[in-house]
Amino acid sequence: MTLSFAPPSDHSLPLYVIAKPDLEAWLKDQPDHVQSWVAASGFTGALGQTLLVPGADGTPATALAGYGTEGQRARKRFPLAAAAEVLPQGTYRIVSGVPADQLDMECFGWLMTGYAFDRYAAQSPAKAALIAPERVDTARIEAMANAEALTRDLVNTPASDMGPDQLQSAAETLAHEFDATCDVISGDALIEQDFPMIHAVGRAAEQPPRLIEMNWGSSGPKLTLVGKGVCFDTGGLNLKPGASMGLMKKDMGGAANVLGLARMIMALALPLQLRVLIPAVENAVAGNAFRPGDILTSRKGLTVEINNTDAEGRLVLADALALADEGDPDLVISMATLTGAARVAVGPDLAPFYTDDDHAADALARAAHPAADPVWRMPFHEPYEAMIEPGIADLDNAPSGGFAGSITAALFLRRFAGESRYMHFDIYSWQRSKEPGRSKGGLGQGPRALLTALSEILDL
Template sequence: MGAQLIRADEAANPRPIWCVTPQTWREVAAELPAPALAFGEAIGFKAEPGAVLVLPAVDGAIAGVLFGTEETPRDPLAFGKLATSLPAGDYALARAPAQPRLAVLGFLLGAYRFTSYRKRPSPELRLVVPDGVDKADIEHMAEAVTLARDLVNTPANDLGPAEIEAAVRALAARFEAQVNVTTGEDLLAANFPLIHAVGRASPRAPRLIDLSWGAPDAPKVTLVGKGVAFDTGGLDIKPPSGMLLMKKDMGGAANALGLALLIMARALPVRLRLIIPAVENAIAGNAFRPGDIFPSRKGLSVEIGNTDAEGRLILADALALADEEAPELLIDFATLTGAARVALGPQLPPAYTDDEALAADLARHASAQADPLWRLPLWKPYASMLDSPIADLNNAPGSGFAGSITAALFLQRFVERASSWLHLDIFAWNPSARPGRPEGGEAQTIRALDALLTERYGR
């Protein structure tokens, strides 16, 4: 990341940044050095939201920076635009924006670059942390988002089930967590038949990754992340356009890992469990077929209506495992349905829960953290769409209606004992760049959930 936060005593003559609105422009103008003000007026600076103006000093150096903001920001992360607009150097806020914590976070997130395959030099920027902003808090958050983005951006030839396992093990080693992994044919012996069925056609063995951390008697918080390293659609193969972004089909696992990092870095007094079913949905002679029927860990039989609805299959076994110990809070993340994108677009993930208090708290934190989501209903009458004449469930209703809701209802059948369950149907991708959000892999909902968990379980 080409930006970092520093303390005031670490900065050598930092360049001032004046955040200015059209309403405060005259007031800010009075604070500017006369040559800088003359330059700003000469080019007609209007303090419009997102406008950036680097001000020259008499000696040709940089006198400071003007950045147009809003009194009530529609996008508090818009400060991230500065991370792509400024020359290298140290900077400090002479006038802070309305939400300085999110502005500083946006600055770090806007500086993100995925450089594993193509080096893209970026200026080294350092920002003095303003008073009232917790430097360590923002750095942890930026690290978690970076982890999720890097994993999603990595192509499938370099990130298969084994590499997802390696990422979990690396995080576990850092925080002294325990990891158990069940791989390949052992999945059948351990009663994970759906995970095995989805991943068996790939030469890269499927696996169930299970991390645990924290005191055994602490409140149980369990995260489940869909880890489909690449999704061809199986025998119901996707068209070429549908496969282009399928390296991101492990975005649920990446986001779950990011949130797990935050929980452990903050040392929240919970018993954390992270479960990731990691597979590649490939095509071979032993691929599972439309019309096949498989048992599940929970004992429900599932008829395969479509092999491209594989994510809910692997999550079913993982959720059943998670549910067995009746966690206080069970959260799953999955890049699950195109229907969610049709309904709400790429920026607004749907959230599903029957826990009214959880839904209200989550909505409040999502708004406060500029990490949006939208609650959709677990509409019980649609459960009949999952009926099969010869099995307990069909994984892919043929009607085409309410695809995200019916997927959530399918998953709900595998959760009974958890006190609260939350399902998040995320996109994990920015189709185009916005301030603080470069194009590519993205962390969605984990900042809102971090705030919720910190409020509930913080020391």
């Protein structure tokens, strides 16, 4: 599906967005018949409440959308979407009521009410179309909305239809759309070309493991995105309990998010050189699966003791990060649904990130709020380095003790990013229950904030 604003129309309805405390003042400026209609209809400006106001001929002439109170809006990412989801089918244009600094993201939220994952069953997305207000960046908002739809579709698709083969196809389709190149190293060729840990994690699956590489742009700073593409994670021989496998189709959420970010960058023709690396595997159980106690040698030459085959994401990312560093990039960003420890620390709604670059962290923090894409900086805490050094090998993929799981995973990855300027996101990529503009299921976390911050981080 394509999410876009409606073209200008003489038949569109003017939409007044009215906060609950502002209703009385707004009504004072309206004709008597409007005041009577609003009173009789019980419209109070409550968040998500809507009302069509008839004209002299009895047909709708005006629409009202309740904007609630400041406290209510603070609890919702896209409060206007609550009304957009229930407005009758038609085309609307916002006249007033949305703060200027919120207009872009409220428009984005409105577009996302039109998203539905309908591959397997019919769905009913919102039907209210919006004409882009004059003050918003239409192309940017549409690019963000369609990138988010791509990310959600990829994460929502079950592993039966989203294995390494299909993830490769999605990357190739995106590359073709924007005249990018896409190359793949698959199966035993991973061993021949020195990606041993990607191969080890995925070799037991029916679909062979692979490294997907997409390149776009010929000038400007070099940005490399690395996304974890574990299309299903059984836990390997450290088999997950059934309840813990329930959402493992989303273990390729890092790949889905970097593809979404890549789509935005290419759609907006940002002046940079983009490289996307996705190690795509399924962490399956078979006689040739990698085992607890194995010691793997990585592309970087570091040896890794396997103390938990369910800590496989950092292994495939490690080989990809080593390759990323070899390309002398200006910035490397990895994204992964990596640790449950991150969810314990910040919950499902915040995207924790790690970086040693204070300038980049500050830029990202400033970008997150206007992008309605909350992030939270976590520390590369140096004293924990000893926790990932088992003695028998250079690194331990799953330190014992249960403490600082997200931090130790990030420290592990940093060892492979080398001297590159590096940011790592440990995301959830899932909306647990429906919210305005956010359907239950797959979710982008971090790409909109990154898109907003990149101009400052890379001096574009």
